[in-house]
Amino acid sequence: MTRVANTAKRQRTRQRGDSSDTRQRLLTAAEQLMREQGYAAVTSRRLGQQSGVTATLVHYYFASMDDLFVSLYRQHAETTLARVRQALDTQQVPQVLWALNSDPIDGVLHVEFMALSNHRPAVREAMANYGEVYRKIQHNALKKYLKNNGIEPAMDPDLMITLMASTGLLLSLEQASGMTFGHRKTRRFIAELIDSLEA
Amino acid sequence: MTRVANTAKRQRTRQRGDSSDTRQRLLTAAEQLMREQGYAAVTSRRLGQQSGVTATLVHYYFASMDDLFVSLYRQHAETTLARVRQALDTQQVPQVLWALNSDPIDGVLHVEFMALSNHRPAVREAMANYGEVYRKIQHNALKKYLKNNGIEPAMDPDLMITLMASTGLLLSLEQASGMTFGHRKTRRFIAELIDSLEA
DNA sequence: GACAATTTTTAGCGACTGCTAAATACCAGG
DNA sequence: CCTGGTATTTAGCAGTCGCTAAAAATTGTC
Structure with a gap:
């Protein structure tokens, strides 16, 4: 029933979800994209697509x-x-x-x-x-x-x-x-x- | 009075305007941007701005x-x-x-x-x-x-x-x-x- | 001064960007 | 079952991107 949800999240770089499977998949996709198409190709939308999740999740796991x-x-x-x-x-x-x-x-x-x-x-x-x-x-x-x-x-x-x-x-x-x-x-x-x- | 203008331009990389002052200013701006902010910062709009011309000119002098x-x-x-x-x-x-x-x-x-x-x-x-x-x-x-x-x-x-x-x-x-x-x-x-x- | 080529601008299309607010789905503990 | 935190999605804002068609300004030439 959707509580107040996540305000004031992401103060620190490391957060609860650090060991998350999704987070790791995003990082792996980032490494692959970076190697194959250069750092400019590492965008939230492409990371999401490559990892089978939404682009928003990138901003959930990484402050920027x-x-x-x-x-x-x-x-x-x-x-x-x-x-x-x-x-x-x-x-x-x-x-x-x-x-x-x-x-x-x-x-x-x-x-x-x-x-x-x-x-x-x-x-x-x-x-x-x-x-x-x-x-x-x-x-x-x-x-x-x-x-x-x-x-x-x-x-x-x-x-x-x-x-x-x-x-x-x-x-x-x-x-x-x-x-x-x-x-x-x-x-x-x-x-x-x-x-x-x-x- | 604006004739037919420029159709079928830019077949070759080198074209008439190669020695143009503007073209050279664009290249110089590109080098500076690339050095100071990385290759991803080299965009037509920023090049134009830095050179005091419109972004469109970049595409006039360079096919891509x-x-x-x-x-x-x-x-x-x-x-x-x-x-x-x-x-x-x-x-x-x-x-x-x-x-x-x-x-x-x-x-x-x-x-x-x-x-x-x-x-x-x-x-x-x-x-x-x-x-x-x-x-x-x-x-x-x-x-x-x-x-x-x-x-x-x-x-x-x-x-x-x-x-x-x-x-x-x-x-x-x-x-x-x-x-x-x-x-x-x-x-x-x-x-x-x-x-x-x-x- | 007329004419034509060259240079530059205006306006815009469709797509992409980082990032956010808010809603929903999921899942564990009481 | 219910409650609360965690994970994920939907929807969207404001800005940028490469590139193009078309018009206007500039320049050189006769």
């Missing part, structure tokens, strides 16, 4: 599109962080780090978020925070691996991680466009770096 | 927004190519190449175009073509510099150019977000590479 983008970024970042942490327990830390940084799927999404962050300060802040954490965790993983295996690295771990991040991103993106110049030699360069860290 | 984006990219690419060619006549080819690749202004624009290319095939094609040419010209400039000065490079020129492109882009973008991890050591790495090419 800004909030949705930040939530999506955080979730994506958490997932990636978990993958990096798992690599800590592997015997092939360098290989896994390179695989993560050169993943073309992540690359496309990363570029979309970077473009978004150019004009959405909330997204920029989230990216900067997670980006630093992400790098530090990679750095720790690599250092621990080197120590555990008694390896004397030919290159500073900080530098190596930055090189993997930058070349991994650019190569995966350019490859998607059909570019090839310098790719072979760059991949070989990284491969040799990784080999030099073999136990 | 796709056409506008490609034209803008081509113009930007030509300008950059001219700058690289100039570097050919300098005594500091490596330094200039690094300066070009790590320019944060170009970086932001580059990311916007990469994001655009994710869902605008015409933009992707233009980027792939110019990207390869761009790299090749850098490569030729570097090789010519090395030969003229009798320098035996410690690193393959192809690889060095790819490293400058990838680290230059990522560092400039991350710096804009406030990230710093690994930046100092990476800049030092590039600087040492450049130093090793001194005559």
Whole structure:
């Protein structure tokens, strides 16, 4: 019989429905849309349509599109962080780090978020925070691996991680466009770096 | 007294008004909007407003927004190519190449175009073509510099150019977000590479 | 000054956008 | 069964979008 309903909802970003199935479906649809058609295609109506619900629900679960983008970024970042942490327990830390940084799927999404962050300060802040954490965790993983295996690295771990991040991103993106110049030699360069860290 | 006016205009991308002052102002406004507010902010109405003309003129000079984006990219690419060619006549080819690749202004624009290319095939094609040419010209400039000065490079020129492109882009973008991890050591790495090419 | 091509504006169509108020459906605990 | 919170929908506002037809203004040419 419809009580007063929902006034004063959505003060905080996290709310009761955070673990909701629908909310998760919306986020998944957002990620897919963003990857396939770019961030400008992520609209409440399209999200609703893709998730089989009404567009209004998007505004029920997210205070604004800004909030949705930040939530999506955080979730994506958490997932990636978990993958990096798992690599800590592997015997092939360098290989896994390179695989993560050169993943073309992540690359496309990363570029979309970077473009978004150019004009959405909330997204920029989230990216900067997670980006630093992400790098530090990679750095720790690599250092621990080197120590555990008694390896004397030919290159500073900080530098190596930055090189993997930058070349991994650019190569995966350019490859998607059909570019090839310098790719072979760059991949070989990284491969040799990784080999030099073999136990 | 208004004759038949303009039927069957705009068959080709290039048309009579290509050198028009208005057309150029629209492109300049597009570049500025894209850099400051992202590609999604580049709309005919905002371009018109920024250029002091009506939105309709955008559609008079450009067959579609796709056409506008490609034209803008081509113009930007030509300008950059001219700058690289100039570097050919300098005594500091490596330094200039690094300066070009790590320019944060170009970086932001580059990311916007990469994001655009994710869902605008015409933009992707233009980027792939110019990207390869761009790299090749850098490569030729570097090789010519090395030969003229009798320098035996410690690193393959192809690889060095790819490293400058990838680290230059990522560092400039991350710096804009406030990230710093690994930046100092990476800049030092590039600087040492450049130093090793001194005559 | 007439004429024709070029440039620019006015007006508008159909579709989409973020977001909100209000109503309804659903579901668990008493 | 009833009550109250949660989830979802219906309906709509005010604004923007790309793009077009048509008219008007501007400009160059003879």
